[in-house]
Amino acid sequence: MFARSIKNALNELAEASDITSNQASLERSSTALLHDPEHGESLVRALGSIEPDQNAINEMLQVLTSALDGARMAQEGGQARGGVLIARLEGTVAQLASKGALTMYGSLSLSRAWVRAGLVPPEQLGKAGEAPNEPGLGPLNPDQAEAMFDDVFGELIEQADGDVTVLHEALGEMLPSLPADVRGMIVSTTTARPDGIFGRLGCAFLVDPSEDTRLAAALGLADRLAKGSLEAEVAAQLIILRSWLPSDAARAKLDDVLRDAMRKGVSRGAITEPWTLHKVLATMPDGSGAQSIGVSLQSGSRRVLAMLLLKQDFGINDAYVVPCASASEQRNILASLEAETNAMAVSPDYLSSALELSLGDGLAHGLPPAPGLVEIAELCGLTGLHPRNQTTAALLNTPDPGDELAACSPQARGRLINTSEYWVEDHPLTDCWFEDSDASRAALDKPRTPRAMDTALWKSLEGRRDWWARIIAHSAMLLKAGGHDELRALSRQHRPCLRAALCARSQLCWTFMSRRLVHGCMVARRRIALPPRSSCKC
Structure with missing residues (x-):
């Protein structure tokens, strides 16, 4: 069923006892699939038609995610074979969908692989469970979308426990497995819900890689304002976020929201008190133009590490927050970053400048920043973070x-x-x-x-x-x-x-x-x- 490289990887992952051996196995399989992209088709077919009770789901998901991640990086590095592998795997998804062979769980698994690899999932994933040549769910009205959200995603909200990042990441992996019109209605309806977490969730969706999702979030924020539930703090964040967006329909709609907010007296709210910033570490850019930045932060007894990946021509490629159980854990993670990459300590001013240049670089290529930047900018107190375009000469x-x-x-x-x-x-x-x-x-x-x-x-x-x-x-x-x-x-x-x-x-x-x-x-x-x-x- 599987090529030898995939079989070996699945066996090694099942027996692996540490992260290092896991990573080595995934790198080998990823390289093999780059050279023989047709071998990846069987993996996509197996995952796409899988049911929750089958074996080796996690191992297959890891192998596919690693292969897609390697293909993305190869493509970004000017290697056509990266795009060839991605196109081949997307073609297999399309074949599964056309035959009605995509299961709901299989579609969700494939969606997770694409999202975790930093890629936009194929649209055909939204056709899971549909019989060939038969219409799907069709458009939802807001009431149906509300009911569907509570039914399908209600447990996620409880598990997130008020953490917008956790909720956004979970939804980001699940939504691509739904039809596009259903997905858009759920994003806009959810963003308009009255609880405070949903306004901040809308901010995260505003910098989604998909323009359709960004537009749906802007429409939801417009509904939120019309209902009188747009918080002043969220309005203040939207003013900053506007400059992070490409010039498209989503930004145009956000401009309408901001103008209406000013007319209705929804003024700039109190800025969230930033956390104490202890240390900023940054690496030299590597040969692909990628640079890592780590920031240690504290608020009372809570400690986190903010991690960012900047990449030339792609902007702020990744941004996320790692909770730390103690000060020693926080120091150990930073020490590991410093030792493994020769990262050097820099000032908060450098952090702000590097992010502004990377924002400008990404937008010059039509790319918004990673959604995690919204939370990191708030934690670091970067309230004036705006893209900066600089010519090479400057x-x-x-x-x-x-x-x-x-x-x-x-x-x-x-x-x-x-x-x-x-x-x-x-x-x-x-x-x-x-x-x-x-x-x-x-x-x-x-x-x-x-x-x-x-x-x-x-x-x-x-x-x-x-x-x-x-x-x-x-x-x-x-x-x-x-x-x-x-x-x-x-x-x-x-x-x-x-x-x-x-x-x-x-x-x-x-x-x-x-x-x-x-x-x-x-x-x-x-x-x-x-x-x-x-x-x-x-």
Whole structure:
């Protein structure tokens, strides 16, 4: 039934005794499915037609989620095979739906896999339980939607115990298994319900990846205002959230809500008292443009960690809060992040600046931030968090506002660039700064002489100057925020911020960075290293 890679993964997961072995097994199966996407079809068919009492549901869900997550990251990294696997699995879902073979539990399981992998689930999941060529549920009226919500999701509300994030995550995994019109009616009707948790739930749905869900949430907030139950605190949050949204129908409807709120005197409410912020840790961006940030927070005896993932061209990709049972648990998690990733302590100002730039980056690509940012911004007191768009040229000047590089002699600049060879010793995460896109693979895989291969690879890198310049500029900003901007000497120990700032200005010198990327490509592809270029194109 299953390919060997899937069988092995299911057996290993059933016997795994720790997270490390679990993760290793999932990585192997994910890589195998990327290379043989047709093997994933049987997994989707098995999960899509499954019933709650069958065996190995959790293991199958883990394997599929890992495969979809790996495919998404490959696609974001410029590898077509990631999109091929996703399309293949979505096609299998469509086939199941057309044959009436999707069970309700199977649809829910597939929805969870897609959502947990950071992907929008296929629309066909909403056809679970329908016979072929027969109409589905049809549109619901608000009363039916209310009754359905209480019947299907009432237990979730009790389990959430007032926690909006828990409720939103649970609903986010379940709603895609319902027909689109039913889903939209439930979101809008729920958002308009009188209890305070539902107004905040509407805020979370406003930054959903699906435009239809965002619009449904805006419509629900409009109904909430019309009923006189839109809280001033929620109205205040909506003013901030508006700037986080792409320019679409949902934002247009939210504009109407805000205008009507002002006319009705629903003014800005009292800002929720922020928690005490103890520490902010941030990693260097990795080779895919991803940067992790961890924030330790406390309110009375309650302690949490706010975790964020920023990714170039994708904005704020993930944001969530981890409750901590004690101060020692909170410290241990942060210490682990610091040790494993060489994360450095930065100021709250850096946190705000990094989030604003990432918000602007995501919106430039039509992407709202992860819904968890709503809660994190409130906890951290980031009431003025708005997207900031910055050109590459402007970003390059940020780490060196005094333009100290202009005062450096050509020899001093050369030494700064040359000592960048040691970045990996100070910041191991830069060891994964290499290109592994289809373009670089094409340059390496086509039979040609070493010199021709060298030329082809360098040509493919030319189109990536701006992208890498932004990565290194963000790194320079991090180094400066972490206190690594001393000007005592030209050594690598004392000039990391300026060194990164100089290398970020790729128009000044692209040679060293290209060497690093070329070498990374070679290592990644296990090919013979190309001879380094000796001349500088400054």
